[in-house]
Amino acid sequence: MTPAPGKGLTPEGHIAREGSLARVPDAFRTVVAAARERLPEVYGTRLDSAYLYGSIPRGTARPGRSDLDLLVALRDEPTDADRQAARALGDALDQEFAQIDGVGTLLFGRERLLSDLERYDLGWFVACLCTPLLGEDLAARLPRYRPDDPLLARETNGDLALFLPRWRERISAAEDTEEARRPLVRFMSRHLVRTGFTLVMARWRGWTSDLAEMAGAFGAYYPERAAQLAAAAAYGHDPVGDPAVLRSYVDDLGPWLAGEYARVHGVKAPRPETAG
Structure with missing residues (x-):
């Protein structure tokens, strides 16, 4: 049976942003804190913002079964070296914290995330499915989204x-x-x-x-x-x-x-x- 209209939406009919740092289960708080601390060490001043997404900020993660999902926005377009650094950080976190089963990191330049081409794909993803972890929240520069668009x-x-x-x-x-x-x-x-x-x-x-x-x-x-x-x-x-x-x-x-x-x-x- 189809649920009543409005599920997952704001009162105005927009897709409500899911997840928050407050919903992170206790078992995952240390790994989230480690990611927040280490990302600036990896990318320095080129780091624009970082986000969690997936089951951990939604509060549904299962210790030992769920992965840590990150989206990182840089001030310029990422290089191969940036991607390698993201993999190295993910591997280190995965080895250190038994409560996660892998780390996935999406890496993009800020300009692309805010571009017209990505407004209804990556932009929507940031605005609706990502939980701010570090830096400016780019959702403030993006529109509100409706499921019937x-x-x-x-x-x-x-x-x-x-x-x-x-x-x-x-x-x-x-x-x-x-x-x-x-x-x-x-x-x-x-x-x-x-x-x-x-x-x-x-x-x-x-x-x-x-x-x-x-x-x-x-x-x-x-x-x-x-x-x-x-x-x-x-x-x-x-x-x-x-x-x-x-x-x-x-x-x-x-x-x-x-x-x-x-x-x-x-x-x-x-x-x-x-x-x-």
């Missing part, structure tokens, strides 16, 4: 077709073990569920980051695919290493979802790294 749906997930060939390459290159396949299943499951949800977000008239709730919203409008997305939501939390799951994603669910998304919302505007 077709531009938001197109720009957030209208590029699934571009990812599918890359996913096939990653699957082929992975070791033939369950351990190697589980991270791929987790990542691809989450991506597909979120894409399925934004496909129907305008009709559902709300916002959620809960994978099961996303799949349920999708299934109300596409019952013939509901079981597939519900299974993907479960694998997003507890992945399996079954190669058949990965094949179904790139040969069946993924292509269908990419085609339906393009039909309903159109295709995401090309970025410099994807144009041509």
Whole structure:
């Protein structure tokens, strides 16, 4: 059953910013404090701002199972050395703090995050899904967002077709073990569920980051695919290493979802790294 309108929204109908430092579970406060302390040491005066996103600032993280997700904005465009530094910091935090299962860091220049091209993708991500950790909160320079805006749906997930060939390459290159396949299943499951949800977000008239709730919203409008997305939501939390799951994603669910998304919302505007 579709929830009442307004879920995850402000009284004015905008997507409410999710997460806050106050919601960080006690088990994760030390690792968040370490990230806040070390990021300025890594990037110095080039650091513009930093954010948490994902389950930790939402308060739903599970010790030993959840990763630490960071978004870092620099005053200029990041270099390969900056990305290597982010990986090194993530590896150090992962080794030091047993309560996290990995660290993922998104690294961008401030100008790109505030650009017109990214206003309904990375800009929306910062304004709605990121919790300020350090520096100026760039959300103050971005608009308010509504779930029924077709531009938001197109720009957030209208590029699934571009990812599918890359996913096939990653699957082929992975070791033939369950351990190697589980991270791929987790990542691809989450991506597909979120894409399925934004496909129907305008009709559902709300916002959620809960994978099961996303799949349920999708299934109300596409019952013939509901079981597939519900299974993907479960694998997003507890992945399996079954190669058949990965094949179904790139040969069946993924292509269908990419085609339906393009039909309903159109295709995401090309970025410099994807144009041509």
